[in-house]
Amino acid sequence: MLLERRTILVTGVLTPSSIAFTCARVAQEQGATVVLTSFGRALATTGRAARKLPVEPAILELDVADQAHLDALAPQIAERFGRLDGVVHAVGYAPAACLGQDDGLFAATWDEVATALQISTWSLPALAKAVLPVLADRSSIVGLDFDATVAWPAYDWMGVAKAGLESASRYLARDLGPQGVRVNLVAAGPLRTVAARSIPGFRQIDAVWQDRAPLGWDVDDPEPAAKAVVALLSDWFPATTGEIVHVDGGVHAVGAAGPS
Incomplete structure (x- = not known):
């Protein structure tokens, strides 16, 4: 019961295959009161997923690209839950031109790139700022990452x-540490989610893990990543902030596959 008597906000739950869904489930299993966010047409999809959790959570409307939604978030949380003890940032999106095009980085326009950066990078500090008024002492913000040290x-x-996102998390750790707020990321290996299936080269990325992961890697099992998220939300990492915890079967640590 690592999260007993804690209220955790989880963004990014779309379907039961979402990493965020498993984060929400494991958090509930560890005693947390979980609150989800969604918006627009995705609200109905998130609602169907929510009903498959051990306890059906409340869903607040939040589009991280809508300042009015961000401004309304803390008052809603304060009225309904009093405070937050943790936040899971599982938000990411890029227009199709930003991913898997023959021209690589040259394919996308600035407007398309700006959208990707706003939703996938800027949203972390934007969300942190939005919930700061209701964050409890010794609270934790954990974001989902994919190793960005290589191409x-x-x-x-x-x-x-x-x-x-990785850089933003470090600066947030610096800025929020004096207020007792920890900020960390979990860099998971590739997982077969709805978002991953939209990446044209996902199978190529998956192949790297099948070849190189010392511990092996299951693209259909988000639970190892979710358990790391929950651990970082808990008091078991009281002096850890600005960190990236790799949950990838060990791929980040090896340069090439070992002998079979």
Whole structure:
């Protein structure tokens, strides 16, 4: 019961295959009161997924690109839940031209790149600022990441956005630490989610893990990543902030596949 008597906001739950869905489930299993966010046409899809959790959570409307939604978030949380003890940032999006095009980075326009950066990078500090008035002491913000230290097949501008996310998390750790708020990321290996299936070169990325992961890697099992998220939300990492925890079977640590 790592999260007993804690209220955790989880963004990014779309379907039960979402990493965020498993984060929400494991958080509930560890005693948390979970609150989801969604918006627009996705609200109905999120609602169907929510009903498959152990306890059906409340869903607040939040489009991270809509300042009015961000401004309304803390008052809604304060009225309905009092405070937040943790936040899971599982938001990412890039227009099709930003991913897997023959021209690589040259394929996308600035407007398309700006959208990717706004939703996938800027949204982390924007969300942190929005919930800051209701964050409890010793609270934790955890974002979902994909290793941005190297260039991956087809990941293109989303890889750039993830690099920005990693940097933003470090600056947030610096800025929010004095207020007792920890900010960390979990860099998961590739997982077969709705978002992943939209990446044209996902199979190429998956092949890297099948070849190189010392511990092996299951693209259909988000639970290892979710458990790391929940651990970072808990008090078990009281002095850890600005960190990227790799949950990838060990791929980040090896340069080439070992002997079979």
